[in-house]
Amino acid sequence: MTQLYHTATSAPAPLPFRIRLTDGRSRTDPTSFTAEEIADAGYVAAPPQPDHDPATQRLTWDGSAWGIEDIPAPDPVYRALTKLEAMTLFRHVTGMDDAGELAMREDPAIKLLWMKWETDVPQSIHRDNPVVEHFLSGLIAAGYADVEHKAAMLDGWPTA
Numbered sequence: 001m002t003q004l005y006h007t008a009t010s011a012p013a014p015l016p017f018r019i020r021l022t023d024g025r026s027r028t029d030p031t032s033f034t035a036e037e038i039a040d041a042g043y044v045a046a047p048p049q050p051d052h053d054p055a056t057q058r059l060t061w062d063g064s065a066w067g068i069e070d071i072p073a074p075d076p077v078y079r080a081l082t083k084l085e086a087m088t089l090f091r092h093v094t095g096m097d098d099a100g101e102l103a104m105r106e107d108p109a110i111k112l113l114w115m116k117w118e119t120d121v122p123q124s125i126h127r128d129n130p131v132v133e134h135f136l137s138g139l140i141a142a143g144y145a146d147v148e149h150k151a152a153m154l155d156g157w158p159t160a
Helices: 035-040 083-094 098-106 108-119 130-141 147-156
Strands: 057-061 066-070
Touching: 083 098, 083 147, 098 108, 108 130, 130 147
Parallel strands: none
Antiparallel strands: 057 066
C-alpha cells in the first residue's frame, strides 16, 4: 500500500506531485523526495490504515490517528397497509380471534374510534400516520391492547 502523509490541517493522502520547502524551493518528483524534504515541507507519515469493513464501517481521521466508526443503518421504509392488513397485524400481535374482534367492534366505549377508523382513515395507511398512534392508544385505553402490543405492531409493520 502507498504510504500516506498528512499535515497539521490535512487528512492522510499520497504526497502531492509538488511540495514547497521552507526555503521557498519546490520539488516536483515524489519518487525523489527525501525524508528530510518531506518533513521540511510539513508532511508527516500517517500510521497504516486499520482493517475495517467498508460496507459497514468508515475510517475517520482526528488529525493524528485513525478511527473506525460504524455506518448507521438506513431508516427502514415502511410500506402502506390496507385497513385489513393493519387489522390482521393487530390481531396477530394481540392474539385476538374473530370473537374478540367482533366484541371490540361492538364495544360502545370505542364506537367513535371505530367510526373514525372506517370513515376518516384512508384505505391505505402508513405507519407514521398520526391516526395509527391515535387508534392504538384508543385500543390501549379501552383495554384491548397494551403498550407491548403497540410496540410489537409498530415493530412488525412490513417494510417496502
